[in-house]
Amino acid sequence: MYQSKITIWSNRSTDDRKVLIVSPKGGKLVHTNKYDVRTKYQKITGKYNISSKGAINADIEISNSGKLYNKKYYLEFEKNEDQVIYYKNQFSNLLDVDILKINFVNDKESIIFKESISLKASNYAEVLNNEMMLKLNAFNTFNHLPKRYSNRIHPIEITNGFKDEDEIIITIPKNYRINQLPDAIKLENEFGEYSFQVEKINAYELRYKRTLILFETTHSKNVYSKFRSFLTKINKNDKQKIILSKI
Numbered sequence: 001m002y003q004s005k006i007t008i009w010s011n012r013s014t015d016d017r018k019v020l021i022v023s024p025k026g027g028k029l030v031h032t033n034k035y036d037v038r039t040k041y042q043k044i045t046g047k048y049n050i051s052s053k054g055a056i057n058a059d060i061e062i063s064n065s066g067k068l069y070n071k072k073y074y075l076e077f078e079k080n081e082d083q084v085i086y087y088k089n090q091f092s093n094l095l096d097v098d099i100l101k102i103n104f105v106n107d108k109e110s111i112i113f114k115e116s117i118s119l120k121a122s123n124y125a126e127v128l129n130n131e132m133m134l135k136l137n138a139f140n141t142f143n144h145l146p147k148r149y150s151n152r153i154h155p156i157e158i159t160n161g162f163k164d165e166d167e168i169i170i171t172i173p174k175n176y177r178i179n180q181l182p183d184a185i186k187l188e189n190e191f192g193e194y195s196f197q198v199e200k201i202n203a204y205e206l207r208y209k210r211t212l213i214l215f216e217t218t219h220s221k222n223v224y225s226k227f228r229s230f231l232t233k234i235n236k237n238d239k240q241k242i243i244l245s246k247i
Helices: 067-077 080-090 221-238
Strands: 018-023 026-031 041-050 056-065 098-107 112-121 126-128 131-135 156-159 162-171 176-178 185-188 192-202 205-214 241-246
Touching (some): 067 098, 067 112, 156 221, 192 221
Antiparallel strands (some): 131 241, 162 205, 176 241, 185 192
16 A cells, blocks of 8 residues: 655645756756744634634634745735635634634745634534533644554655644633633654643633644654654644533
8 A cells, every 4th residue: 555755734835955046147956945843833823702602703813934934925815705715714613604804914024924814603612501512722723644554664754844833812601611621731752742731811711822843854664653643642632622611
């Protein structure tokens, strides 16, 4: 069976490769810059609130730098209807998502592209009798799990590493109370780093913080199960839910 590289997102940019530069004086072969993993950087900040019926209303900002800038800056030149389609696909985990407002800031000097999005969606949190089940991570769940192999043949080559940071303020309905919060998680190994924590600001507000770094590395086929287990744990923790009780 064919076993591919571990590609988290496709590489369509022009970094870390040989290119031919042609000028009136002739042509020459040069090597473009290779971005460090921590410069392939996305940060999501913002807030969302949950209604007593489980609907979500959110305002978030997404900052992209390095190679991620190259993947996003084209959005400001798209038609509004195409932008809306893009974000509906981006947040397809939300039911009946409605994109209310979109704004971009393209800082070409600092190579940072910022997306500001306001949205709402129904039935995000699940209401069951006197309880509400709320998934904390609304916007950036890691779902790229590689296939399970009983006999991996080739080495593991992780291409296109990156760093994600998220910090979101969550407001719950006034007629609910926060029950137990999950423990903070921190994972570190040769493949990358992952952490998340959620803390109570007051009776109705939470602060959710998450960091994910995936290194660009090559490993022996013998650690494939460990690598897949690492990504599976990230996926599981990204889907953590809390239970709110009606007052």
